[in-house]
Amino acid sequence: MIDAYRRFMNIEAPPAPQRPKGFFTDTSLCIGCKACEVACKQWNQLPADGNELSGNSYDNTGALGATTWRHVQFVEQAKANNSRVGQRWLMMSDVCKHCANAACLEACPTGALVRTEFGSVYVQQDICNGCGYCVPACPFGVIDRAPKDGHFEAGRAHKCTLCYDRQKDGLEPACAKACPTDSIQFGDIEELQAKARRRLADLRARGETSARLYGMPESTEAAEVGHLNAFFLLLDRPEVYNLPEVPRLPRKTMAQRYAISAVVGLAFAALSAVAFGRRSG
Amino acid sequence: MSDHPSPRAAELGVPAGYYDYPVVKRPVWTWEVPAYFWLGGLAGGAFLVSSAAELFGTDEDRLVARDGFVVAAAAALPCAPLLIKDLGNPQRFHHMLRIFKPLSPMNLGAWTLAAFTPVTLARAAAEAGRAGLLPGPLAAVARLLPRPLMNAAGSVLGAVLAGYSGVLLGATNIPLWAKSKLLGGVFMASAASSGVAAVMMAAARRRAPEKTLHKLSRLGTLATLGELAVLGAFLKQSGRAADPLVKNAFSVPFWAGAVGLGSLVPLVLEQVAGRRTGKFTRSLLTVSAVCSIAGSFCLRWTIFEAGKESAGDQAASFGLSRRTQA
Amino acid sequence: MEMNGYTVRDGKQVADFAALKDDGSTACGVWIYSGVFPGEGQNMARRRNKGDGWISPEWGFAWPGNRRMLYNRASADPQGRPWSERKKYVWWDAAQHKWTGYDRPDFPDTKAPDTPGQEEGVGVDAHSGSDPFTLKADGRAWLFAPSGLKDGPLPTHYEPLESPVKNPVYRRQDSPIAKRFSRKDNPISAPGDPRFPYLATTYRVTEQYTSGSMSRWSSWLSELMPEMFAEISPELAAEKGIKNRDWIVVSSARGEIECRALVTRRLRPFQLNGALIHEIGLPYHWGYKGLVKGAMANDLVPLSEEPNVYIQEDKAFTCNIRKGRL
């Protein structure tokens, strides 16, 4: 039946799922060269976002957005008393997490956001009508809608595609290819997870006691959004890198929200019935 | 890697967060969205009240219900254009309906609106036909429309339309919208009070029977009280996330517009009107209704805009996503 | 091929630079790359040999001749034994009568440590078996350099041409033979000149390339480092009432520029002769054309030449800053 419909409508069958692929971003290796950010913009032909000095260390692009799909943070911190003791400079290349339970994908009313055969979350540009619902849904502030009056794919939602086009041709994503320190590693997600566990044990053994992995299946942040197909090794609490402690998946509370709304609605319906009841008034 | 473990943020005494960059993205929607939520809610509420009046009310009440259906249709009509105008690619509005995906409140809402609008238009047409406002053949068709069925369908759809918008905003990661689970309830209550007000306004102007007016006025009072109660609970649960609404950027339109104009003034006016009759009372109730309707827009608009502000509040975002809620 | 070198008669690649002749029978584009394509179809740069051990994990090729460390014969004593067992690197293997070790020895393979130098020998033949610095005429490293250096024979300390302090080592303040361009528009301020109490240094950031005249035309690089700035410590910022991102004017005896202040603890005031001296860091990638423009740090730098290789002294000079714009 469905097959006949597909043939009739000339709809391609979706590609068969493959072993999921993803990123392991090991921030302990990042040197802040921003090669990933530039490689991403170049491969995806994304425009620059503006030329303004932020004053926040060497980060002048600030955050991920519709036209910045890799972004390198410079967490420059020191004690407020101006002693240089414990001063540190943490670098972290941020990216769409390609969540196992992706809030953006669940929110999307048109079906433009899909899960690809590689396990990544992808915006189909020919479907997206720019309703903008994925934007506030994402707990990480990743996806954004390009301005309606802009020059770049105006009024549609954009984010990292995990280089779907490159993956189709068996290439690794541009950022991972460009990263000179292997801070960004691309590969089979389970292999990457095993690698990350080994790396964490190694760092801990060497005294980096606050190192941790963010986005592993067993970690707290996976409670709602599941494991992240782009996960991280961090050197401090997630919030230091602007990452939520337990990213929320809106779906989890949706039934309760509908129920509350329904109760109020029913109460009002009952009140109206009573108000107009023949005996009243 | 150095021999010295890097210090933690806590040891350095620096606050959490990456400079003051927001954790979540600011919603891109503009005024069309709260306007649509307001009109959609009003239409749903008015349809529900009218159906209740027709089903349970006296013959006099039914006369008022007729106007109510027309009001509902008038409010529902601009909804779809507003929703479409806000899209990044309006010419692709129909992509909303290329799949049925109730998991997405936006999709559910689009289908609901797509179903509610023709129902409420048909229901209004039926009334127009009854009132002899339609030319012959059209009136004949309008008379054939099954009114009770339309009332039932429209009431359910209208209620969903009135109630889903708060859930839609709540099912995000925007601190003000998401922190409390009551936003759907707030919007539903506001839809109810403004729906009643819209019917009452029509009724007061069209010299509806005093008795029916009193019924509407009392229902409006109850709906407004209910709205205030849910709103209070919502604000209490929201805590810091509600700062842009109650303290900062949008506090004036919120307190003066949504609460004062939208709830307190109508409550007082409806109290003053009481069981009194006469032209003055009708005027009082008309003013009360207009205030309630305007306040309902203020409520949607301020919560909507303050929510966009709260998206920039890094600490509120962290509060939303901590295991141990601060 | 051209880079690697080949025998002219048959076009065959040479194995490495030792096979190059000075009689025209071989040709080579650049001798240090000789050996990177040592034979038909071989490319050392593509090699991923995990067996290379700790000195070159999976690294394909290092010039010259795939040596990781130049003059590595110096890691062994004159008799060819490692100076330190723990740090041993290359050594003489008497049994096999050749040099061996972890790296490829940077020395004639079979020249025994006790080989005397040949008085009339050409090139390395003039060196004895215990002279590791094969590119020097006498095969030795020099602390005392009686010839060649313009400011030999021994290293010493001079202050930069401009310095906030007196030379703590000698009465002579700065290099007597550095080339100065004594002109009205290129003045040098005296040590401790109160008009220019701070040190300045210039450097690059990763995102722009040298003066920026090429990289400032790439939007992707420009957005990463969009504006000329001066890095100052929080201490100096507080002293001058300057906030992060404020406009400031940086002046030297030769000129003044305006740019943004970037306040960072990465800059630390120096304690020099008991005085606290602030330093200002200036990247030098901006100019008057490009997608991003900005003031040029070189406008502040003294024009001068170091006597041996004529590099201008832009890593240390004196300056002043004030809040505001030009």
Ligand code: SF4
């Ligand atoms: S990080 Fe945000 S944009 Fe990326 S998949 Fe998850 S929810 Fe979607």
Ligand code: SF4
């Ligand atoms: S390319 Fe690698 S090292 Fe460079 S900024 Fe990106 S993640 Fe860090």
